[in-house]
Amino acid sequence: MNGRPTTLPPKTFLLSALDIYLSEINIYNPIFKESSLREAVELRYSTPALSPDPDREAWSLCFNNIILLAMCHTARLTDNGSGDSQGIEHDLLQSFLRNTCRAIHNLERLSSPRFVNIQALATLALVGKECFEGCFFSQMLPRVFQIVRSTGLHRAQAHKSTAGASPDERRMLYWTLYRLDKQRCFLKGQPCDLYSFDTDIPMVTHEPDTPESRFITAMNSLMAVWEKIYLLLYSPQVKMRRRRYVDEQVSELELALKGWYRRHSDLLSADSSPHGTPPDGPHLFFRAELSFCFALSSLLIHRCVDGPGSRRKGLEAAQTALRIVANVRAAAPRSASVAFLGRIFHQYPALPFVEVYRHAVEHPTRARALAPLLGAAVAAAADLANPGFPRVFAALLRARMAWCLDVVEVFAAAGLGGGR
Numbered sequence: 001m002n003g004r005p006t007t008l009p010p011k012t013f014l015l016s017a018l019d020i021y022l023s024e025i026n027i028y029n030p031i032f033k034e035s036s037l038r039e040a041v042e043l044r045y046s047t048p049a050l051s052p053d054p055d056r057e058a059w060s061l062c063f064n065n066i067i068l069l070a071m072c073h074t075a076r077l078t079d080n081g082s083g084d085s086q087g088i089e090h091d092l093l094q095s096f097l098r099n100t101c102r103a104i105h106n107l108e109r110l111s112s113p114r115f116v117n118i119q120a121l122a123t124l125a126l127v128g129k130e131c132f133e134g135c136f137f138s139q140m141l142p143r144v145f146q147i148v149r150s151t152g153l154h155r156a157q158a159h160k161s162t163a164g165a166s167p168d169e170r171r172m173l174y175w176t177l178y179r180l181d182k183q184r185c186f187l188k189g190q191p192c193d194l195y196s197f198d199t200d201i202p203m204v205t206h207e208p209d210t211p212e213s214r215f216i217t218a219m220n221s222l223m224a225v226w227e228k229i230y231l232l233l234y235s236p237q238v239k240m241r242r243r244r245y246v247d248e249q250v251s252e253l254e255l256a257l258k259g260w261y262r263r264h265s266d267l268l269s270a271d272s273s274p275h276g277t278p279p280d281g282p283h284l285f286f287r288a289e290l291s292f293c294f295a296l297s298s299l300l301i302h303r304c305v306d307g308p309g310s311r312r313k314g315l316e317a318a319q320t321a322l323r324i325v326a327n328v329r330a331a332a333p334r335s336a337s338v339a340f341l342g343r344i345f346h347q348y349p350a351l352p353f354v355e356v357y358r359h360a361v362e363h364p365t366r367a368r369a370l371a372p373l374l375g376a377a378v379a380a381a382a383d384l385a386n387p388g389f390p391r392v393f394a395a396l397l398r399a400r401m402a403w404c405l406d407v408v409e410v411f412a413a414a415g416l417g418g419g420r
Contacts, residue, residue: 004129006060006103011045014063017070024339025069027212027282028289029176031122032062033169044307048340050298058110058120059104066097072130075386077339084350088281090388093202097131100124107143108112113150113161115170121147129346133391137346140189141180145193148177153201174201176219182223185230188302196224215286216266222293224255233304246304253301261294283341288328291345299351318355319373334383341380345394353377354400360408367412372406 018041022034044059071093077141078089103110103124110117121144128136153158153174162170181194203220232238232249261268268291295317302314325344329337353374360370381398389395 005057006059006099009064013067016037017067020070022074030172031119058116059121064099065127069129077335115162115165118147128234138184141184142314156200171201179223182226186349218267226262229300250305257297292321294323315359318352321352322373325380330381342384345381349360357404364411367408371408371412378402378405
């Protein structure tokens with residue numbers, strides 16, 4: 001890459017990508033406030049290239065990543081199945097990807113404690129899930145969290161390094177990163193980096209209440225339960241404890257999950273959309289993701305106990321999670337559901353699928369009944385295929401899920417079952 005910095009992408013491409021990014025990606029994982037982002041676009045493209053601007057490279061990376069994320073989203077909708085990756089669109093995507101890769105080879109340029117550097121590296125982590133092989137996403141986030149701490153983003157008192165960002169922008173970005181941290185923890189089996197007890201940033205916005213803000217606040221609160229699940233059941237220290245303490249911890253976590261449900265159950269019901277909004281559009285996907293995470297929370301708890309009651313609850317939670325995915329895919333057009341499916345398969349562990357698969361293999365009489373549910377999950381994962389990136393996480397996950405489905409269908413057809 002010759003050590004060159006990431007350059008500003010053509011403004012026309014950015015403007016065409018901006019609405020897609022804001023409506024399909026940023027609304028669910030808000031890294032930017034829309035008004036601030038649009039102001040930054042106008043400022044950077046109206047400033048002469050040679051004018052001093054310490055944030056120019058970071059904003060260039062942000063804009064380039066926004067284009068890449070929007071193009072990856074669009075590519076899933078226009079895939080013709082021929083494997084040619086849509087010709088000129090693929091060439092353009094590769095060009096923007098090379099521009100982003102310049103930053104990867106010079107990450108020290110973006111390591112200073114500046115608010116926009118956090119945004120730039122956070123969007124780079126999201127691009128990594130779409131375009132790069134291996135564990136780029138999980139490796140990039142800890143670097144982001146280092147800058148979070150050095151800027152004091154986890155503190156309510158504004159630091160000079162976050163000058164220009166409003167309190168609500170800082171709060172929004174911190175809790176987005178907090179959610180991604182918990183998802184990474186269970187997706188990759190890595191320890192958490194951000195903890196709710198180490199911040200005084202409020203979860204609730206001080207701006208006018210909106211349906212979107214209510215859903216995101218509920219998700220923040222649920223991720224705080226995930227933090228507790230990790231500390232009590234999955235952290236390295238847990239392995240040193242006696243087994244009998246696990247039952248007590250599971251009971252404590254069940255109470256925490258029930259408490260969350262009492263506070264936010266209205267958001268899980270299609271009949272009670274917040275503020276009288278219709279049960280469709282983005283609220284459908286907010287509600288589905290929240291319901292999926294609630295079911296996954298129960299599975300994360302009960303899979304740690306090897307008793308018949310917990311095994312039954314874990315299986316029920318896994319089936320519920322997979323049904324949510326199948327129902328959304330069946331009810332919504334692909335153009336609307338693909339971003340939701342991307343979050344489900346990119347950001348959360350595939351435990352619901354694994355749990356149902358394990359039960360089907362261990363209980364051959366159930367294999368035939370469970371195969372359609374597993375098949376629906378495989379079909380949903382296939383919607384994320386991007387021929388231009390056949391080795392990224394989503395493609396490999398779909399291939400492994402398809403192999404598991406083949407095994408279950410063989411067992412179902414032959415009446416066979418496997419042991420543990």
